[in-house]
Amino acid sequence: MKLYILxxxxxxxxxxxxxxxxxxxxxGRGTISKKKFVGDIFNNIxxxxxxxxxxxxxxxxxxxxxxxxxxxxxxxxxIVEGFAxxxxxxxLFYMGVWKLEISKTDLLIVKxxxxxxxxxxxxxxxxxxxxxxxxxxxxxxxxxxxxxxIDNYYYFPxxxxxxxxxKTIINKDTFLYFxxxxxxxxxxxxxxxxxxxNFKL
Numbered sequence: 380m381k382l383y384i385l386x387x388x389x390x391x392x393x394x395x396x397x398x399x400x401x402x403x404x405x406x407g408r409g410t411i412s413k414k415k416f417v418g419d420i421f422n423n424i425x426x427x428x429x430x431x432x433x434x435x436x437x438x439x440x441x442x443x444x445x446x447x448x449x450x451x452x453x454x455x456x457x458i459v460e461g462f463a464x465x466x467x468x469x470x471l472f473y474m475g476v477w478k479l480e481i482s483k484t485d486l487l488i489v490k491x492x493x494x495x496x497x498x499x500x501x502x503x504x505x506x507x508x509x510x511x512x513x514x515x516x517x518x519x520x521x522x523x524x525x526x527x528x529i530d531n532y533y534y535f536p537x538x539x540x541x542x543x544x545x546k547t548i549i550n551k552d553t554f555l556y557f558x559x560x561x562x563x564x565x566x567x568x569x570x571x572x573x574x575x576x577n578f579k580l
Contacts, residue, residue, distance in 0.1 A: 401486045402478050404434035405522065405562055406443050408466055409473030417559065420545075423537065425560040427473040432465060433522050434476075435490070441580060444493055446521040448503050457501040457521065462580045476576070477568040485529045492528040496521070507549075507556050509536060519557040526562065534561055 413429035432445025443465040452458045504515040536555040
């Protein structure tokens with residue numbers, strides 16, 4: 380009888396384990412049109428990533444929060460979309476997903492930080508300036524703000540000495556920024572096989 384009850388409850392136990400997932404995900408994509416300027420020049424580790432968002436398991440789907448250049452929801456560039464919509468761009472050539480295991484408490488902190496940012500009308504920061512207010516953000520700047528709300532996960536910006544055309548475009552001698560692969564300096568972010576994730580993509 381005990382074995383029968385255990386056999387009956389096992390699927391429910393597994394189901395609850397999946398539904399109560401406390402992991403957060405960094406979802407990165409690469410587009411051909413941005414690789415030469417974004418990935419090749421500014422990234423330090425993975426040259427293929429040109430845009431990132433932070434994802435959570437919500438119901439049975441992976442939802443991606445990201446600051447978009449060309450999409451707006453309720454007049455804000457901070458949008459939330461399903462994984463399928465996130466990767467639905469014309470010149471996509473790369474997708475990557477990284478997982479970070481955190482506590483339930485830290486997960487609540489991260490989600491609360493996102494809610495605070497969602498209360499504002501976020502504008503995509505095409506100048507990539509870290510000192511122009513908390514409503515002007517770009518994709519990796521937003522993700523690092525969220526990740527930095529967790530203890531022991533503080534990231535510092537990368538500094539680049541600008542030359543030639545880049546110096547003219549950005550109008551600075553030095554450039555402080557967060558590359559789209561900034562999180563990869565921490566080996567606690569583990570890349571996962573997209574096709575083996577235990578939820579609907």
